[in-house]
Amino acid sequence: MNEGLIGPVLAGYLYLLAAVLFIVGLKRLQSPATARRGNQIGGAGMLLAIVVTLIHYEILNPWVIVAGIVVGSGVGLWLARTVEMTAMPQLVAAFNGFGGGASALVAAAELIEKHGSAEFNLQAAITVALTVIVGAITLSGSFVAYAKLQGLIPGRPFGYPGQKVGDSVLGLLIVALIVWLVISPNVLVMWVLLALSLLLGIVRVIQIGGADMPVVISLLNAFSGVAAALAGFVIQENALIISGALVGASGLILTNIMVKAMNRTLGHVLFAAFGGDGGGGPVGGEAKPVRSANSEDVAIALGYADSVIIVPGYGLAVAQAQHNLKELADMLEERGVEVRYGIHPVAGRMPGHMNVLLAEADVPYDKLFALDEIEDDFPHTDVALVVGANDVVNPSAREDPSSAIYGMPIMNVDLAKHAIVIKRSLSPGFAGIDNPLFYMDNTLMFFADAKRGISDIVNSMKEL
């Protein structure tokens, strides 16, 4: 530390100010009307923290910093500007990974610099070991999640022979290395610990199915926060501890929401290798009668309704039909039909993903309703229109205690006066469970690709 323009006391206060700006920014995310400003306030806090650091600390090799800032900002900007909204979960996973990786490297560099000195005490050794582990798991786990979501590796859970024993041995080795590192801090042991932690992140996440990736991303988001907070313990800086704790809390809350919405427990997601690859399974065997409709039937049912709730699922996004859906909703509103959207927490590939996809298609956010805001309104609704969703509208979750998804919160579209389902076939969703909704008397099935089907409905609507 030098005696530059600002001393340690002033720097400490400015770091605190940066942390307060993060809290104020997050607070403004409580409403979509103030959220954008909130994010900008958080960004301002980050800029402040960076500038204070550059002025306050002695910098021996500025070119390393300039190169890092230029390369990192360039890559970050390029990714942020070019990503498709459907690919947001992968991008967030990648960003989590980079953040965790940076924290692990900071801890590694601290150990290399200070081990053996009096400054490197027991507390420093423990916090360095933990930061390296959490940061490295975040890095490698996030990139496996990225690869699964991006389709670079198949989404199905991968195991390896003797996996339980292998994972346990890996865990025990890591614990042993922590003990070693604490007793005698040593650079080589730290690198081995880093490598084994990277390996643990890979083998753990690769065993989790693509359909469970929303939970994994949320959990790794919490990990990236914890890694930053631990790095704060290592370099003894409160700004990192506060900010990391905020992010850890946020990630845990989102993880909990996703786990509940999927009717799972965290342990089950992490260790049961249940989630499928995220694609549909084969068509169920027996032929039960369904009421099949064409686009005119659907246009009539929607066009003469008073109220419609649209329940979108990820199939909508896969078919890129959000804009067509918005066009249909606009036509209905012109006819005086009340149109709202019911968004299940797992409608997209990460928490809130469907809301972003609909916002991109210019659907106003005050028409989007969360599960608990809209679930009681279905019995008073004329038509519930289901597009590309399946398990989240399966009444077995409410009525059939023998069903694998019994107890999962669902959109009760079967209680609406009429349900219309746009779907390519009767195939079950990722849970592989048949959906009794499709065979009910008040359900109309319109077998079509979401994009094609909706534009056909729009065309039929023009002729009403």
Added chain:
Amino acid sequence: MDLLISITVFVLAAYVGFEVITKVPPTLHTPLMSGSNAISGITIIGALVVAGRYGGVAGVILGFLAVSFAMINVVGGFWVTDRMLQMFKREDRS
């Protein structure tokens, strides 16, 4: 710095986090995740300190990687969150 003080700060900040973030509506959960993720890029402070301090080859490589990773997280995270949030609009009541 005293370890107890650090842990106190961590616990209180986590509590503030739970209080503030529980009230974020589900419709903003994706921007919340990308935005809070950008905040976890605060580790850039550590990365800058580390990168500015070492002379050796290993130090230069570690410092460069740490700063680059943290900056990807920070710049990309805030930018993409802004991109998403600008799409959220109320109904036109003109």
